[in-house]
Amino acid sequence: MENKKKAKKLLVLGTASDVGKSIMVTGLCKILSRKYKVAPFKAQNMSLNSWITKDGKEIGIAQAIQAKAAGVEPTADMNPVLLKPKGDRTSQVIVLGEPYADKTAGNYYDSIEEMHDVLRGALERLESEYDLIVMEGAGGAAEINLYDRDIVNIGTARITGAPIILVGDIESGGVFASLYGTKELLPDDVSKNLKGFVINKFRGDPAILEPGLKQLEDLTDVPVLGVLPYYKLNIPSEDSMAIRKKKGRAEKEDINDIDIAVIRLPRISNFTDFEPLERIANVRYVDLDENLGNPDCVIIPGTKNTVSDLLDLQESGMDIQIRNLKGKAAIFGICGGYQMLGKVIHDSGVENGVEADYEGLGLLDTETTFGEYKKRTVQVQKDIVADGPIFRNIKGDKIWGYEIHMGATKTPRTVFGDDGSIDESGTVVGTYLHGLFENENIRHALMIYLTEKKGIEYHPETVTTEDEAYEELAEVVESCLDMKKIYQLIEEQE
Numbered sequence: 001m002e003n004k005k006k007a008k009k010l011l012v013l014g015t016a017s018d019v020g021k022s023i024m025v026t027g028l029c030k031i032l033s034r035k036y037k038v039a040p041f042k043a044q045n046m047s048l049n050s051w052i053t054k055d056g057k058e059i060g061i062a063q064a065i066q067a068k069a070a071g072v073e074p075t076a077d078m079n080p081v082l083l084k085p086k087g088d089r090t091s092q093v094i095v096l097g098e099p100y101a102d103k104t105a106g107n108y109y110d111s112i113e114e115m116h117d118v119l120r121g122a123l124e125r126l127e128s129e130y131d132l133i134v135m136e137g138a139g140g141a142a143e144i145n146l147y148d149r150d151i152v153n154i155g156t157a158r159i160t161g162a163p164i165i166l167v168g169d170i171e172s173g174g175v176f177a178s179l180y181g182t183k184e185l186l187p188d189d190v191s192k193n194l195k196g197f198v199i200n201k202f203r204g205d206p207a208i209l210e211p212g213l214k215q216l217e218d219l220t221d222v223p224v225l226g227v228l229p230y231y232k233l234n235i236p237s238e239d240s241m242a243i244r245k246k247k248g249r250a251e252k253e254d255i256n257d258i259d260i261a262v263i264r265l266p267r268i269s270n271f272t273d274f275e276p277l278e279r280i281a282n283v284r285y286v287d288l289d290e291n292l293g294n295p296d297c298v299i300i301p302g303t304k305n306t307v308s309d310l311l312d313l314q315e316s317g318m319d320i321q322i323r324n325l326k327g328k329a330a331i332f333g334i335c336g337g338y339q340m341l342g343k344v345i346h347d348s349g350v351e352n353g354v355e356a357d358y359e360g361l362g363l364l365d366t367e368t369t370f371g372e373y374k375k376r377t378v379q380v381q382k383d384i385v386a387d388g389p390i391f392r393n394i395k396g397d398k399i400w401g402y403e404i405h406m407g408a409t410k411t412p413r414t415v416f417g418d419d420g421s422i423d424e425s426g427t428v429v430g431t432y433l434h435g436l437f438e439n440e441n442i443r444h445a446l447m448i449y450l451t452e453k454k455g456i457e458y459h460p461e462t463v464t465t466e467d468e469a470y471e472e473l474a475e476v477v478e479s480c481l482d483m484k485k486i487y488q489l490i491e492e493q494e
Contacts, residue, residue, distance in 0.1 A: 027477030040066030048269035057097020226481035300337030338430030342366030388426015401433030
């Protein structure tokens with residue numbers, strides 16, 4: 001009888017959210033892919049930043065990034081459960097890339113055994129194809145009130161028995177206490193597999209930490225595998241923790257003097273769409289109760305609930321601020337933001353629970369209908385068909401993007417093939433395409449238009465390719481971590 005393949009595993013847990021687990025796993029995927037065929041894995045992700053696989057499945061963007069770093073194609077098995085918060089303590093549950101149900105936290109945990117079976121199946125399929133699975137936890141590992149229901153930290157640790165690396169964030173303070181406390185609170189059967197600590201986001205000389213590192217090792221009998229520096233990455237953020245920290249402060253001296261305002265909707269999703277613009281312009285995220293000012297470009301982003309965010313936009317008066325910029329600033333709407341830019345949204349009850357029509361901003365000649373609980377998830381390639389001052393020099397070019405939306409929109413004038421809408425002036429644009437600004441030709445065309453309109457010199461960006469960004473990250477991780485010990489943890493597995 002042929003033995004079933006048993007892939008080696010490594011589990012990266014954190015002391016809290018946003019300590020750098022995803023970035024570290026991304027770096028490890030790149031490094032370890034030189035020796036092994038590597039797959040990333042996160043049993044359960046809670047994020048409104050998602051990605052569409054080639055076969056139309058929806059997963060967390062972090063696992064797509066990690067798969068690309070490993071040089072493999074992202075699949076739904078790499079993130080079998082994705083929770084997309086909708087508000088009112090309800091989340092849309094995505095299972096193996098497909099919408100499963102909208103559930104409250106309590107109802108979701110009632111079906112946790114079913115989710116355990118889902119993650120076991122995903123792991124078995126990955127084991128049959130890969131040599132090594134680099135796994136990531138979520139939030140803080142020591143959520144003692146959730147141990148019996150936790151599939152992503154304790155559950156993954158118990159199912160796999162994998163060696164664990166625990167990451168702490170020194171920037172937030174209390175890193176030694178958080179690492180020590182997490183270790184002490186882990187169940188004994190999990191704690192025994194904790195094989196190393198990593199301190200992340202350190203600004204300064206690591207030698208200053210040496211006395212603390214030695215005491216931590218003496219107290220826990222767990223080695224510190226390295227100290228990672230605070231490092232600005234050209235890699236998309238994972239979740240809402242990152243957007244809370246965005247201030248819109250230009251960090252590069254040669255950045256273009258262009259002001260792009262992204263409306264920070266209460267239920268904003270896929271805000272990573274705009275991170276490529278942060279490399280070339282001052283991108284600021286504006287709350288609904290703030291003064292929008294006089295930006296050169298306004299972007300209304302995607303949202304988990306278009307109708308609710310539209311109503312909040314109107315109640316706050318932000319809709320009036322946006323409309324008053326017509327003719328003065330370029331205005332873009334992405335996905336839900338595109339739907340809001342139109343004349344009306346017809347909701348059969350799918351989006352907001354009741355059948356009703358909602359007046360949009362009226363900046364585009366479009367009507368959107370939510371007729372059924374059905375999501376379009378697909379990667380697409382489109383031709384640029386729009387004229388106007390922004391797109392005229394790239395008309396006929398191809399662009400790439402992906403769609404994740406409910407609802408269908410009718411328009412007399414499209415932008416990208418059969419997608420999107422544009423007004424007669426060519427400066428109000430709506431599209432369903434996430435990833436739009438990942439296209440260099442789109443970024444270039446927009447910045448040329450905005451700088452010429454403002455009468456300033458345009459400084460083209462130095463484009464870092466995706467693989468160059470992963471290599472850069474890998475160099476930092478490899479130089480700061482005890483990779484010999486990490487390879488040993490992998491190879492010691494039977």
